[in-house]
Amino acid sequence: MTPRARLEAAIAAAAAADAAAAGAARRALDGKTKPRGSLGRLEELACRIAGIRASAAPGRLEPAVVVAAADHGVAVEGVSAYPQEVTAQMLGTFAGGGAAVCVLARQAGARLIVVDVGVREPIDHPAVLDRRIRAGTANIAREPAMTRGEAEEALAAGIELADGLVDDGVGVIALGEMGIANTTAASALTAVLLDADPAAVCGRGTGIDDQRLSHKIAVVRRALGRTPVDPTDPVGAIAAVGGLEIAALAGVTLGAGARRTPVLVDGFITAAAALAATRLCPSCGDALIAAHRSPEPGHGAILAALGLEPLLDLRLRLGEGTGATLALPLIAAALAVLSEMATFDEAGVTDAGA
């Protein structure tokens, strides 16, 4: 299958949330031994997942964390607090199991899939999946990040990855990423897709100062000013100003959506990927669950556009999928409440009603 055919197939397969299943889950929760709605967002989460799965009783979902890594040519503009070689170094740390997301994935009982979509210097490690499209993007301040064909390849790689995980029994996918300077690419892509001013969607990433933030905004302006980018063409926008890992994660989102598999969105980068996916296929937005509120202003703009409210706000600003992974126990808890709690009838408890 060509990358474009895979993309079109995923979009065609995507299904909106099943309102009947969500409604049945709601009724089941209303019969449990608790005041109605008193488990708040846990109940909403259970209903949302029931809708995504098209099942009033989704049971336990096997979790996976997908961390996509790639380099960004725009790093040469000095937009990040870290040098570009950190991407490959961190890929090694992911492979070795010592990175934050590795620790948190183990805690959550989730398998961790680390995929290299285009780190500048590849590392050879059995724990890193090689889905390299090219050795990092070009510098978006001067030229397109990648070709349209490469964007399609990266999207297709993500779709195929999600598809394989679902075939292998995975029922919920948490998104993660690594790529020095990728908040700059995510800011540019978000500015295009939301028609927002760069200043409104650029933040401090992993910790840049005021001066570097002004510079970052100027760099994004340059990227957007090079040539007109059509906001109604998400693949074109990714090719123009996006990132390889962002494209792959948009693909994972599309692939998961096509298989009725909930997707946990982490911070800003993964949200930009999810946003691009919903622009390619609006109904896959139904599969999204926002895990953690990022301090990045662009993240807030995307959440508002997608109508999502994060489950957690722990002031994380690391990325990697750490926020999404930390929300996995909440998914498990919500589904356990739906499947395991006693009803008023079973328990012989007096129900005060709504």
Added chain:
Amino acid sequence: MTPRARLEAAIAAAAAADAAAAGAARRALDGKTKPRGSLGRLEELACRIAGIRASAAPGRLEPAVVVAAADHGVAVEGVSAYPQEVTAQMLGTFAGGGAAVCVLARQAGARLIVVDVGVREPIDHPAVLDRRIRAGTANIAREPAMTRGEAEEALAAGIELADGLVDDGVGVIALGEMGIANTTAASALTAVLLDADPAAVCGRGTGIDDQRLSHKIAVVRRALGRTPVDPTDPVGAIAAVGGLEIAALAGVTLGAGARRTPVLVDGFITAAAALAATRLCPSCGDALIAAHRSPEPGHGAILAALGLEPLLDLRLRLGEGTGATLALPLIAAALAVLSEMATFDEAGVTDAGA
């Protein structure tokens, strides 16, 4: 040991957080492969627990959830949406494993201890610990909830329970409660201890309407107006307007604090208990971790007084310890980050510094 002697021993044994251990944990986290502080509240949590445990490497902590149940005479005033017999019915559901907190404790891998401190009609079940002081409190709108001696007995029962759990290997205790009308008692106790107006600390509990809320405030005013309650005498305040499960949970907090064991505070009722414990022994406040933000206004007032910020805000309004139990995976995650993450040196990753 008399109840009073046990209370005095716990207060004498309480130790403040160990700043050196917390500082050592901070330095260890700063050396991990991530921008400093980028795991936000997870890092703060790890440092706080290091301080409580007086250990820079607390390791994994075995979790327990203690749900204390009791009845409240003030229920006859019609302050709750539920009839009083629901307390005993829910105790049965806790024992049977079908209540929300049972499901969530299983999810979190925590043992669940259900203790009857004074439900009106006792239930005979091996899964319910009998620490009954009396068959529910008296109606605080008309008379003291209990005698001073009974308050001391309930406090001592909680201390003994915490002590036994720690002896048995438990390293973190989540507080939970059940007791129809117990938000009324918690409101009255909070109003006394914080010198607050009843209207500022009364809320909708598990879901009463405006009219019943006004009535509840009036009932609390009557309880406080019966006879002067000395806010500097927490045991006297508990006896005057508190609850048996509130007293027992204050005891659990004191007992845990005396053993350097972190205590996860759930919603309003458990926060009122924790507040009373800190008034008996200020240093045990160091052992407190706020798990979930309750919509009850009195909860916000207590958090502000204790300087605590909850980890979660999932719009839960059930109690039982559900919020505290949902935060247990965050505790485990924070400690795993501290013990398992690679350092920059180990991983060969370039550190950009602070």
